[in-house]
Amino acid sequence: MATLYYFEGRGKAELIRLCLAAAKIEFKDHFLYERAEFLKLMEDGKLLFNQLPLLEIDGKFLTQSNACVRYVGRKAGLCGKNDDEAAQIDMLYEGGRDFMTPFLPIVFKPEAEVLETIKSKTMPRYMPIFDKVAATNGTGYLVGGGLTLADLSVLEALLACVEYFGMECFNGFPALKKVYETVTSLDTISGFLKSSHRMRKNDDRYITEVKRVLAW
Numbered sequence: 001m002a003t004l005y006y007f008e009g010r011g012k013a014e015l016i017r018l019c020l021a022a023a024k025i026e027f028k029d030h031f032l033y034e035r036a037e038f039l040k041l042m043e044d045g046k047l048l049f050n051q052l053p054l055l056e057i058d059g060k061f062l063t064q065s066n067a068c069v070r071y072v073g074r075k076a077g078l079c080g081k082n083d084d085e086a087a088q089i090d091m092l093y094e095g096g097r098d099f100m101t102p103f104l105p106i107v108f109k110p111e112a113e114v115l116e117t118i119k120s121k122t123m124p125r126y127m128p129i130f131d132k133v134a135a136t137n138g139t140g141y142l143v144g145g146g147l148t149l150a151d152l153s154v155l156e157a158l159l160a161c162v163e164y165f166g167m168e169c170f171n172g173f174p175a176l177k178k179v180y181e182t183v184t185s186l187d188t189i190s191g192f193l194k195s196s197h198r199m200r201k202n203d204d205r206y207i208t209e210v211k212r213v214l215a216w
């Protein structure tokens, strides 16, 4: 059983959770609420860059969220069948991270302000690109004929779009909507989204906990 150490929230850990679920790897969420727990992980030498998230898996202590995702992704065959697919997946994965990043400050900064920027700048920038890729691939996935890390990376941002702006966010982007529907219909992903591993939206409690643990 793997263990994921992070705050009780999404932040930089949610994609690791999604990926573990997609890979059918059982895991436990170990939430940190106190600074002392964070300092102890550092003292024990488990945090390479003195940062969370930390994924304990196969007797290893992995940090750097994208490294954790790729480790799990490789185990589960979500990184492509050849170098060409892997390169395509990597590009879309990184684009998905760039698409997701503007959501991370929600509640750390005033929510309405963050959402306005996402609506006016982030979504118009990224959604047409992912829609075009999805339309060209034509399988309901972004690369090839099955789930990859590209879909999961983009899905995290799409879930946030739907949560904050509703399904109308897909107006004009039918191929991307199909990717969203295909991936969220998979048993592993729909099960995850209903499970206690799926974290709630950022709220004041989460912000307070993060600030306490990191001594901000």
Ligand SMILES: N[C@@H](CCC(=O)N[C@@H](CS)C(=O)NCC(=O)O)C(=O)O
Pocket: 011, 012, 050, 051, 052, 053, 063, 064, 065, 066, 214
């Ligand atoms: N590149 C790292 C960034 C991790 C990161 O910024 N973690 C924050 C919490 S979300 C942290 O531990 N900050 C403490 C610090 O940097 O001192 C990753 O993706 O895992």
